Amino acid sequence: MRNEGPPAFPSGPGDPLAGRRVLVLISGSIAAVKLPLLVSALVQRGALVRCVLSPSAEGLVSAVALASLSRAPCHLEADQWSHQAPRPLHIELAEWAEVVLLAPLSATSLARWVHGLADTLLASTLLACEAPVLAAPAMNSAMWAAPAVRRNWRELQSWERVLPLEPGSGLLACDRVGDGRMADPAVLLLALESLLLVGCRRDWRGRRLLVSAGPTREPLDPARCLTNPSTGRMGVLLAQAARFRGATVDLVHGPLAVDPAWLEGLQVHPVDTAAAMQAALEGLQAGADAIAMAAAVADHRRSAPETAKLAKQDLEACLATGWEPVPDLLAALVRRRPPAQAILGFAAQSGEVLQEARAKFARKGCDLLFANPIDRPGAGFASATNDGWLLGPGSRERRFEAGGKLALAHRLLSALAEVLTLRIPDRVPAGR
Numbered sequence: 079m080r081n082e083g084p085p086a087f088p089s090g091p092g093d094p095l096a097g098r099r100v101l102v103l104i105s106g107s108i109a110a111v112k113l114p115l116l117v118s119a120l121v122q123r124g125a126l127v128r129c130v131l132s133p134s135a136e137g138l139v140s141a142v143a144l145a146s147l148s149r150a151p152c153h154l155e156a157d158q159w160s161h162q163a164p165r166p167l168h169i170e171l172a173e174w175a176e177v178v179l180l181a182p183l184s185a186t187s188l189a190r191w192v193h194g195l196a197d198t199l200l201a202s203t204l205l206a207c208e209a210p211v212l213a214a215p216a217m218n219s220a221m222w223a224a225p226a227v228r229r230n231w232r233e234l235q236s237w238e239r240v241l242p243l244e245p246g247s248g249l250l251a252c253d254r255v256g257d258g259r260m261a262d263p264a265v266l267l268l269a270l271e272s273l274l275l276v277g278c279r280r281d282w283r284g285r286r287l288l289v290s291a292g293p294t295r296e297p298l299d300p301a302r303c304l305t306n307p308s309t310g311r312m313g314v315l316l317a318q319a320a321r322f323r324g325a326t327v328d329l330v331h332g333p334l335a336v337d338p339a340w341l342e343g344l345q346v347h348p349v350d351t352a353a354a355m356q357a358a359l360e361g362l363q364a365g366a367d368a369i370a371m372a373a374a375v376a377d378h379r380r381s382a383p384e385t386a387k388l389a390k391q392d393l394e395a396c397l398a399t400g401w402e403p404v405p406d407l408l409a410a411l412v413r414r415r416p417p418a419q420a421i422l423g424f425a426a427q428s429g430e431v432l433q434e435a436r437a438k439f440a441r442k443g444c445d446l447l448f449a450n451p452i453d454r455p456g457a458g459f460a461s462a463t464n465d466g467w468l469l470g471p472g473s474r475e476r477r478f479e480a481g482g483k484l485a486l487a488h489r490l491l492s493a494l495a496e497v498l499t500l501r502i503p504d505r506v507p508a509g510r
């Protein structure tokens with residue numbers, strides 16, 4: 079096999095995809111046309127990529143495009159029967175893979191896999207492979223609802239080595255609107271990263287997580303507002319990481335600056351002001367096993383926002399008065415919580431992080447507090463990476479070195495799951 083050298087493209091610090099061997103198995107769904115660009119994105123992140131097309135997929139997407147974008151041969155059905163291969167190709171490929179992206183997964187390939195058939199290069203590679211598999215089905219909504227497909231998909235949920243990614247709803251190539259649309263490529267990338275970070279862990283299965291993300295926006299007048307530079311990235315990644323680990327996730331979010339596809343699979347509750355965020359969170363609190371308050375909520379708001387736009391020359395005088403503090407949302411949730419609920423708060427700090435965070439942790443009464451700097455490059459608002467301190471029960475303080483926000487999200491979820499497990503040991507999920 080070629081393509082073993084160091085990645086040709088620079089990737090971000092600690093990118094979980096860099097240098098990893100990703101085997102992309104593409105079966106016969108029209109969603110296969112999305113794969114060449116996804117393969118290109120993987121290669122640009124430093125991954126080593128090999129592609130296999132099923133016989134039907136060969137008619138739907140260009141093997142030449144895939145070979146060119148992956149910088150490696152794209153394997154077709156006929157390649158399995160080469161008289162020059164010293165070892166069977168499906169074994170070579172299966173042993174090469176560190177992780178498998180099975181996308182799109184057709185109804186036929188799903189059935190073959192679940193029933194142990196190995197009658198194509200793709201199917202035999204899949205059976206021979208011991209690496210974790212991210213499986214992303216795509217099909218017409220009636221096919222997806224068919225009892226046989228439902229049964230096969232249910233069966234897959236219980237396999238330890240598989241991260242099954244439900245298709246979403248939307249306009250399908252058959253002109254229907256409904257379930258069966260392959261997960262967005264941006265979400266496939268996140269899920270693949272997640273697989274490389276924590277494997278197919280499903281320790282949040284059966285649990286409900288409530289997450290807040292993004293800034294709030296407090297109006298001054300119809301044309302102006304008070305807000306902050308939060309993008310919502312940390313909260314949204316926490317929500318997706320929990321979903322990949324089996325949780326049902328409610329996301330209450332202010333105006334976000336992340337790829338809208340990252341909201342796929344989450345129950346979203348968009349809000350604008352701190353008051354609306356508080357109402358939404360309090361409405362959802364009772365049903366949640368845990369809460370992660372990653373939103374950057376405004377500290378102050380106008381007691382009475384102007385109903386007409388203020389003239390420029392009146393701004394200064396008007397802004398000198400008329401402010402009121404926003405109630406502390408985290409503290410309010412802590413006061414109202416059911417006894418078994420675990421709560422993680424965030425503290426954005428400038429200057430010295432730990433001393434301030436200790437005082438905040440004592441004041442807020444949450445189970446965990448993650449304090450991160452916002453006055454350094456590579457951490458805080460709008461950054462792809464973060465670092466900080468996690469303060470927890472029994473005065474436990476853990477330093478988290480700089481890393482990607484998805485990796486951090488997983489560490490925080492593990493800490494939150496620990497709190498839940500300690501609190502209600504009889505509810506340890508049966509997940510992996």
Ligand SMILES: Cc1cc2nc3c(=O)[nH]c(=O)nc-3n(C[C@H](O)[C@H](O)[C@H](O)COP(=O)(O)O)c2cc1C
Binds near residue numbers: 105134184187188
């Ligand atoms: C244009 C076209 C689009 C198709 N789209 C899908 C699809 O989205 N999902 C699916 O399960 N099958 C789809 N099929 C049918 C599969 O290609 C067919 O069931 C095939 O046997 C799948 O085999 P494979 O899993 O080995 O690729 C489509 C067929 C055609 C001709």
